[in-house]
Amino acid sequence: MSEIVFLVEEAPEGGLTARALGESIFTQAETLEALREEVRDAVRCHFPEGEGPAVIRLHYVRDEVLAA
Template sequence: MIELFFIVEESSDGGYTARALGESIFTEGETIKEIKEAIKDAVKCHFELEDLPKIIRIHFVKDEVLTI
């Protein structure tokens, strides 16, 4: 695997949640720095050393509501 993609969203309880696309990896963190470190740790736990992806792409999603 060359690349692994994560979707990061703000949690309703505060902080962030991240989930991998195509893999069963889910993690949380309070800050952007923490979520990035949590993603790295989760990927290292999920894959064997020789199977680690070369690149991890993170897509931040932010929902906003506008009223008229």
């Protein structure tokens, strides 16, 4: 596996969540820096040694609602 993509969103209760696309990996943290570490740790725990991705991509999604 060369790459894994995480969808990163702001959590309604605060902080951030990250969900892997195509894998059963989910994590959360209060800050972006902490989330990066949590994602790395979750990937290391999910894959056997030597079988994980070479690259972790974080795709940030932010919804914005405007009054008409």
